[in-house]
Amino acid sequence: MSLLKVSNLGKSFGGVRAVDGITFDINPGELLALIGPNGAGKSTTFNMVNGQLRADTGSIKLDGHELVGQPPRKIWALGVGRTFQIAETFASFTVAENVQMALLSADSKLLSTWRRAADYKRDEALALLDKVGMVAQADRPCSDLAYGDVKRVELAIAVANRPKLLLMDEPTAGMAPKERNDLMAxxxxxxxxxxxxxxxxxxxxxxxxxxxDRMIVLARGRLIAEGGPEDIRNHPKVQEVYFGTGKTFEKKAEAEEAS
Known part of the structure; x- marks a missing residue:
């Protein structure tokens, strides 16, 4: 059974149809990539799932719960986590304190002015940091970390709420090839x-x-292809939209590895 079911999703801005009736689903234990050229509607779709934008038409259901019309905080409480293109952490807090703040939020508790995050569920925070390979740096301020390590901390923060669905917006932006592969692995x-x-x-x-595991490809707000890596790699419409006739994803990937 699908965890997330998106049906006939649509969004317009003025006279521009940014997302035009797309439908897709995601299963537990699956990584689904949402790709497309600039202006395809990726960010709009992403932000509708997260509740930052409200859909004009269609449905977004997580485990049977309708998300359209729900505020981001409620969607988060239903089990949707998120990371951002630019990592968001409290730079002056330690690595552990950043995760402890997330645990406080997950437990719907407010941090009193006299109470430090360091006093709350430290063992649980350390366990989360261990999952992302950052437990040895738990007591360092985030401002001292390399960018790839900040992204790891952000991942620990995002899973502190034990989400069913994690939304990752350009997770490897600004990272070197090895850092990209390490984070996605x-x-x-x-x-x-x-x-x-x-x-x-x-x-x-x-x-x-x-x-x-699978990809959905948008172009001008419409879903033009869906399938596994090989299906998308060889899809003539996708290659045409991305690169123009005759070009391939292999050439694109090789160029990125060389950069």
Whole structure:
């Protein structure tokens, strides 16, 4: 049974139809990549699932719960986590305190002015950091970390709420090829271990083809293709939309690896 079911989703801005009646689903334990050229409607779709934008038409159901019309906080409470293109952490807090703040939020508790995050569920925070390979740096301020490590901390923060579905917006943006692969391999491990689903947008085709179980491809707000990596790699419409006639994803991936 599908965890997330998106049906006939649509959104307009003025006279522009940014998303035009798309339908897709995601299963537990699956990484689904949402890809397409600039202006395809990826961000609009992503933000409707997250509740930042309200759909004009259609339905978004998580485990049977309708998400359309729900605020982001309620959607988060129903089991949807999120990471962002630019990692968001409290730079002056330690790595552990950042995760402890997420645990406080997950437990719907307010941090009193006299109470530090360091006093709350430290063992649980350390266990989450261990999952992402950051437990040894638990007491360092986030401001001291390399960017790839900040992204790992952000991942620990995102899963503190034990989400059923994790939304990842350009998770490897700004990262070197090795960092990209390390982060996505780690994400894949968490997906399998926690039976969590991931919907992610990504411009790096090497990441998409290496780690996505399935892909959905948008162009001008419409879904033009859906399938596994090989189906998408060889889809003539997708190649035409992305690269023009005669070009291939292999050439794109090779260029990215060389950069």
């Amino acid at each position: 780690l994400t894949k491990q968490l997906v399998i271990k926690e039976n969590m689903a991931v919907l992610f947008t990504e411009h790096s085709m090497d990441v998409v083809f290496a780690y996505a």
